[in-house]
Structure formats: C-alpha cells, structure tokens
Amino acid sequence: MKDSMTLADAFQNCKYPVVGHGKRNVRVLLESLEGTDGDTASDMYGKGDTIERFEAKMAAYLGKPEAVFFPSGTMAQQIALRIHCDETGKRKVAYHPLSHLELYEEDGLKALHRIETVLLADRDRLIRPEDVRDLEDDAACLLLELPQREIGGQLPPYAELEEISAYCRSRGIRLHLDGARLFEILPHYEKSAAEICALFDSAYVSFYKGLGGVAGAILAGEPALTERSKVWKRRHGGDLISLYPYVISSDYYFDKRIGKMAQYYEEAMALAEMYNGCADTIRTVPAVPASNMFHVHADVSKEALESILAGVAEETGVGLSAWVKALDDGGSGFEATIGDRYAAVPEDRLRSAFS
C-alpha cells in the first residue's frame, strides 16, 4: 500500500466493496424515474395522486389508518413527539442516550419545540422494560429505535417490546417507533411491519437506509396525529410545492428492495461470522446481527485498523469499510451495512480478505 492512499481512497477504488447498495449518485434518482411518464402531475403542497397514493400504500403496509410523507425523519419525528406532548399536555419525552435526536439533530426538539428529554438506559445497551417502569408520570412519550443503530443495530426480544408497549398503554405514555431501519428487522422478528407498528402509537420509516432511495420519510398513525402533522410540516418548511422526486424514488426503491431484506440479513450473519472467526482482537456487536447491519470492534488503534483495511482492499480488492473511528476503550471500529453489493462479491475473494 502506498503511504499516501487513505482508507477512503482504497475503498473508493476497490473492485469488491462489501457494504451498501452502491454509490450515492444521480443515477439513483435517474433509475427511479425511468418508468415514470413525464406527464405525471407534480404533487402540490402535499396533495395529488402520486403522493397520496404512496401515503396510502405505506399506511396499509404499516397497518396504520394514515401516513404522511416528509422530506426527512428529523422533521417527522420531532413533529410526532410534539403532537404526543400537546395531546397529553406533557412536555417530556424519553429515548435512548444514543438516539438520532440526541446525536444528530442539533437539539432541534428542544430548540424548536421546548420539549425536555429523559435519557433511558446506558449508552451501550438497549432500553429494557425495567427502564421504562422507572419513567415518571410526566413523560408524554417514549421513543424506541428499532434496531438501535449506534450499538450495532441491537434488538430486544419481541416479548420485551410487547411488555414495554403494554406498560406504556397502561400508564398513558405514548409509544413512538423510530423505524429508520424497520424494514431491515422484519426477517429477524418474523413479524410484519403492521404487527410491530401495532405496538406503537406512531411510527416513522425511512427510504434511504436499507431501501437505498434518495431521501424521504413516512410518519404513520391515527388521523388526529397525521392531520396535525401536516400543519407542523408546513410550519417546519417541509410542505414543499413538489416532493415528487423523493416520493417517486422512495416508492421505486421500496418495491425494488423490500423483498430482499431476508437476504441482506442472512448475508450480514454470514459476514459477521467471518469477522468473529478471523482474529481474537476482532468481534462484532451484536455477536449475531439482528438485521442487515452490525458494528465491528477491534482491539487496535484507529490508525492500525485503517492500515489493515486499506491493505486488504489493495491486496484482495475487497473493500470492507470506507472509514474507521476510534472507540472510547482505546480500540477502534466501524459499521457494516449489507445491501446489493454483497451478493456481487465472489465468495473466494471475500474469504481471502479474512485469511
């Protein structure tokens, strides 16, 4: 490996990238538009055939009466939590310390909606029923992220989900699903999206993670919530005159990949097994993936792991990750997410990367 070749470059130029669907480029949009007639009318501020049909399709899929398309999950989830607060007359919501809202949204929930937050559970484990029983009466809503992305996509046993849901209902605490990767966990639970969503009062799903779309989100729930969410969408500046570039591409990639989630899941389990078998200093979190994703932890420095991965890419053509981050324990790690690319990697090539 040339000293000047970074891991990002090595991944970018390797013959067999293992993670993801492909490059995020304009072709992703172009492919999704190929079958679309140019005469198809734009949506107009949330109204129109294309957007309403897709909302109805997703409402049916998620088993909720109504669904509303949003440009982003950040917007959809803040709004869902705001409505749960307004409807219950409370100003507090609870979520995991590594929730997307806590890490990546610049405290929008607090700055825009003045909602207080309660961080449930420790950073490195899932929220359990006993954590939820510790919630005070002033909590309007609990947000559960399934799977919990920042700890490798871990999932609670389904019975625990049911227990949390029943408890929240008994106490009048609303339950919201951060389903950014909901489609990806269906094979593990062996449940339909509607069965899982039935445990929740509202659910958000995303179209550019496992589905690999351009952008976009759906918020589903009761009509009282979805109708109010449209008013807040307008207030947030998300009620665009035309959302069809995201709607059409979301619909296209939903149809294209929703049936492949079991395949990605199995491939993730196979790949995790290779990581766990290759060296004592390397392990996956969780040990057995619960979706198409997992994290890889190594007992070596960030720089050392970058060098190893760049070397593998150069010697075998196999790109395992484009980046590595330092971990608090002195080790390092990265995220692996399985998409369409995995199946295109010859098995002997992949094995050679781990030998």
Add this chain to the structure above:
Amino acid sequence: MKDSMTLADAFQNCKYPVVGHGKRNVRVLLESLEGTDGDTASDMYGKGDTIERFEAKMAAYLGKPEAVFFPSGTMAQQIALRIHCDETGKRKVAYHPLSHLELYEEDGLKALHRIETVLLADRDRLIRPEDVRDLEDDAACLLLELPQREIGGQLPPYAELEEISAYCRSRGIRLHLDGARLFEILPHYEKSAAEICALFDSAYVSFYKGLGGVAGAILAGEPALTERSKVWKRRHGGDLISLYPYVISSDYYFDKRIGKMAQYYEEAMALAEMYNGCADTIRTVPAVPASNMFHVHADVSKEALESILAGVAEETGVGLSAWVKALDDGGSGFEATIGDRYAAVPEDRLRSAFS
C-alpha cells in the same frame, strides 16, 4: 360552454394558456436532468461539489459572501429572522400584513421560534419609509417582500428602498429581503440583484416562481448568518442527505430563464394594457406591472367572472386564468403571471380574447 365545464377544466384543456411556463409535472425535473451525468455524486447533508458550487454561484450573483441552499423559503426565512433576533437580542420582527409568513406558514415563526410580529402598513398598500420610522426600538428585523405579491406585485420607488435601508441601518434594525420574486423585478428597477441585495442584511430567493424550477431556495448573507443557518436547517429537518434533485433543477432553470425576465416583464405590461382597455369593470393592480405579474380585479361576482373566462377559453382557445377568487369589495379577481407560455400565444388569438 357546457354547464358542467368548470373554469379549471376549461383552462386545463384550452389551446393557448397565457400564464405560467407550463404544467407542473415530472417532465420539469426530467428536462433539468438531461445533461447530468449519472456518476455525479450526491451532496451529503449540505456538503459536496454540486450543492457548494451552486451556493457559491448564487452568493456571487446576489453579491453576498455566502449562500445556503434550503428545501423551502418558509424554512429559510424563519431561520434568517430567528438569527437576526438572536444576534440583536430582540424577539420582534416586522412585515407586511399580507406577507407569506402571515398568510401561508401556519404561524411557524411564532410556534417554533417564539418571535413576535408587527404588521406594518395597510393590507392594500406597500410599506413606506414613514411606516418604518414608526417602528419601536425592540424590532430586531424588518422583512420586505419585493415585489409584494398579494397586492399584485407592487414595488416601491427605488429611492424609498434606499431610504428604508439607510434608516434601518441607522437604528440597528436588520433588513431581510423576501426575494421570492427578486429575479422578476430586476428589469423594472434596472438594477442588478447584487445592487438590491446590498441594501439588505440577508436575502432569500426562490427557484420555482419566475424561474419555474421544481422547488428550492437560497438564503444569502454574511458568514456569521449563513453558518448559523446551517445549524437551524438541521434542526428544522431540512438538512437532507440528498438535496440534489432540487439543486440541479434550480441551477438548470436559473440558467435557462434568468435572461428572460425582461421579456416576461414587457409581456406582462402588454397584457395588463389589454385588460385595462377591454371594459370599465375590469382593471389591473398595479395599473402598470412592475414585474412579470399583476392582479386583475373585476366588478362582477366570482361566478360571473369564472363564466366569462371559461367562455373565452372555449370560444377562442385562450386561457387567461385557471381560477378566480371573490374579493372583499364584492367583486372578484385573479393573478396573472407571465412565463414561457405567453410568447406561444398568437397575437390575433390573444386580441380575440379581449374583443
């Protein structure tokens, strides 16, 4: 005319629609993507060549140090006003009673940002320098919309703009430009966008009015403001992983139509003259357009005007408007906005519609 044919249908089916660029359909996006290489990388949460290059281009065009692309003007403007409030330590902004923020944004500015508003001027006239001198010291910012869309796109004399700007600077009141139709007024003022924006501390422009793009907005100003605006964009849920469908189309239609604003303006003046000459009961507001748009007021009921316009469309093939609204004075009216379609209407056909 068949009784069952509504004005909307008659306009939809007429041979010569007079207003607008064309139908808002998927072809608008497809056309803008024709010259784009599929390998072009997506922007990633506001970063990347395509978005940054367009922001730099618009910053230069508007004569401001920095510019940030937003999915909507609703989002961009609330954020600009919020930052002006935070930077001045005040919680009040002033704008026209028929401002977009007052009419179409479900009070997002108040609900999300807790900003108080002062409505300057009467509903049916422009804000004048004397209105601005009435502002109290607790106003952080004055928003001026150029042209004032809801009163037919009226514009103040340029000297009044300069006077308002100088007064605001002398009093420490920030001045923000709602330039949703800024491109459209340049021929009237015979000024560059940069010259006009120099009177303002921040400016927003839109890409789907006169330019006819898909959606999208730019907020331009000093780096202190634009950098903060990116944080608020994240909070609002507008910092999408991919905004390129809007960025590419905005750039395309800017290049395609920015040079046609003088033509649209002249055509608007010619069309307004026809309205003002055709009957005593019909007049335009303003009497002489200041941009590519004006309003038409008639001393007849909404139903009567709808019937007249539908009849014109059926008899002459000329579609003057797709809708009519009732006015407070018992009369009725509609908006006329000139775009690419006007030049395709044969002059004799157009004359026949007014005879």
